[in-house]
Amino acid sequence: MFAKAFGSAVYGVDASTITVEVNIGGGTKYFMVGLPDNAVREAWQRIETALKNNDFYMPRQKIVINLAPADIRKEGSALDLAMAMGILAASKQIDSDLIEQFVIMGELSLDGSIQPIKGALPIAIQARAEGYKGLIVPVDNEREAGIVNKIKVYGVHNIKEVAGILNNKSDLEPVVVNTRDEFYEKHLSNDLDFADVKGQENIKRALEIAAAGGHNAILIGPPGSGKTMLAKRIPGILPPLSLNEALETTKIHSVAGLLPSNSSLIYQRPFRAPHHTISDVALVGGGTIPKPGEISLAHNGVLFLDELPEFKRSVLEVLRQPMEARNITISRAMFTIDYPASFMLISAMNPCPCGFYNHPEKECVCSPGVVQKYLNKISGPLLDRIDLHVEVTPVPIKDLSSKGSGELSRVVRERVIKARMIQNQRFKESKEIHSNAQMTSNMLHTYCALSAPCKALLSKAMDRLGLSARAYDRILKVSRTIADLSESDEILVEHLAEAIQYRSLDRDSWGS
Numbered sequence: 382m383f384a385k386a387f388g389s390a391v392y393g394v395d396a397s398t399i400t401v402e403v404n405i406g407g408g409t410k411y412f413m414v415g416l417p418d419n420a421v422r423e424a425w426q427r428i429e430t431a432l433k434n435n436d437f438y439m440p441r442q443k444i445v446i447n448l449a450p451a452d453i454r455k456e457g458s459a460l461d462l463a464m465a466m467g468i469l470a471a472s473k474q475i476d477s478d479l480i481e482q483f484v485i486m487g488e489l490s491l492d493g494s495i496q497p498i499k500g501a502l503p504i505a506i507q508a509r510a511e512g513y514k515g516l517i518v519p520v521d522n523e524r525e526a527g528i529v530n531k532i533k534v535y536g537v538h539n540i541k542e543v544a545g546i547l548n549n550k551s552d553l554e555p556v557v558v559n560t561r562d563e564f565y566e567k568h569l570s571n572d573l574d575f576a577d578v579k580g581q582e583n584i585k586r587a588l589e590i591a592a593a594g595g596h597n598a599i600l601i602g603p604p605g606s607g608k609t610m611l612a613k614r615i616p617g618i619l620p621p622l623s624l625n626e627a628l629e630t631t632k633i634h635s636v637a638g639l640l641p642s643n644s645s646l647i648y649q650r651p652f653r654a655p656h657h658t659i660s661d662v663a664l665v666g667g668g669t670i671p672k673p674g675e676i677s678l679a680h681n682g683v684l685f686l687d688e689l690p691e692f693k694r695s696v697l698e699v700l701r702q703p704m705e706a707r708n709i710t711i712s713r714a715m716f717t718i719d720y721p722a723s724f725m726l727i728s729a730m731n732p733c734p735c736g737f738y739n740h741p742e743k744e745c746v747c748s749p750g751v752v753q754k755y756l757n758k759i760s761g762p763l764l765d766r767i768d769l770h771v772e773v774t775p776v777p778i779k780d781l782s783s784k785g786s787g788e789l790s791r792v793v794r795e796r797v798i799k800a801r802m803i804q805n806q807r808f809k810e811s812k813e814i815h816s817n818a819q820m821t822s823n824m825l826h827t828y829c830a831l832s833a834p835c836k837a838l839l840s841k842a843m844d845r846l847g848l849s850a851r852a853y854d855r856i857l858k859v860s861r862t863i864a865d866l867s868e869s870d871e872i873l874v875e876h877l878a879e880a881i882q883y884r885s886l887d888r889d890s891w892g893s
């Protein structure tokens with residue numbers, strides 16, 4: 382007796398269909414082939430006990446299960462349900478005609494209930510692409526998979542419900558998720574607002590520029606000056622996710638198993654803030670079973686690194702390539718996985734170990750040379766990839782106690798969206814470039830041409846402030862964004878002057 386069932390396995394952010402071939406014949410032993418890992422092999426005990434506890438029986442004959450393609454390693458417990466249904470179909474306990482029309486996924490408990498899985502969204506996308514009639518998933522994953530149209534998605538609680546669907550005796554209806562209505566209802570909501578921040582208007586301006594051009598930024602200032610509070614509000618001024626971006630972001634979080642139960646889409650831009658004790662693998666992704674790291678979980682959003690010098694040097698250095706390439710490639714002996722990693726890096730740090738260098742009221746107690754040594758924990762190549770260096774000073778008491786509120790995030794966001802629309806039009810011929818921060822050196826000559834007064838100002842700034850050569854391109858990119866916010870076709874002297882002030886860490890005199 383032979384039957385086929387179909388499951389799926391997730392590799393990177395995409396799924397591959399797994400054919401579960403079950404053959405029952407003479408003999409008494411159970412065999413599983415097709416490169417299963419230990420979690421897959423342990424399914425025998427879960428399947429046998431779940432079947433007995435739900436009025437089915439486990440055939441006392443030789444059972445061979447092949448997980449095809451046999452040269453790809455199968456991991457985890459999500460294939461439990463497909464294997465159980467294959468055994469029931471091969472032993473004629475359920476109708477074997479319908480089973481091949483479904484992709485079946487779920488982890489079995491001993492009582493027959495079905496536990497949630499990771500990667501339901503990419504599995505649903507792949508099942509639709511391959512023309513399956515339906516997808517059966519745990520009820521906790523039904524809304525996540527249900528956002529994929531043109532395929533019937535059934536959320537099930539236990540193994541009996543699955544058998545009912547495959548025997549065509551179930552009253553269960555496929556889940557219906559109105560993706561567009563839900564998305565456009567929630568994608569603008571945000572709990573954190575710039576209006577909550579007292580004072581710091583110059584810092585808000587710098588972050589508005591960073592959001593408008595997709596620039597990376599570093600906030601440097603004493604403890605308690607509001608660096609973290611400001612950074613957490615950046616997603617509220619970024620352009621809202623498009624539906625395609627939301628789907629792409631949701632896939633990554635689905636694969637990582639970070640979507641809340643019964644959720645569908647991620648509606649807001651991610652904000653990831655890993656602790657400084659994080660390892661390089663946790664940051665970029667990887668492991669024995671490669672999973673997306675923090676940089677991929679921040680895709681289409683913000684990666685916030687607080688206390689930047691406290692991160693291990695090796696951890697910070699692995700950021701350099703993803704910041705340029707906007708993706709990360711994880712290579713293993715048997716396969717290679719690409720994860721997207723287009724994020725906006727916002728970092729924060731104290732200016733020195735005591736935290737009070739350049740403080741307007743408190744005196745720095747660090748010995749000579751310590752400030753520069755502290756800054757040197759951040760390598761030049763990484764600092765080169767950060768466009769805006771923003772010095773944050775404490776807010777005066779009178780501003781903290783004032784009743785007036787600052788500008789609302791939605792007002793700032795409107796200006797940012799206008800600037801991004803200008804950039805979308807500018808780079809419409811390029812598939813890889815979407816914002817000013819991503820411009821190549823050749824593009825700078827085209828889109829950042831300077832007038833004679835601007836050239837003279839930039840030349841004088843390079844000489845007098847001791848700016849490094851690497852600051853030149855960054856200043857041009859930032860000044861282009863400032864011009865876009867002003868809706869100016871040309872970069873003017875005032876735009877360039879404002880951009881120059883955001884390269885404070887490049888000055889020879891800083892920290893000496």
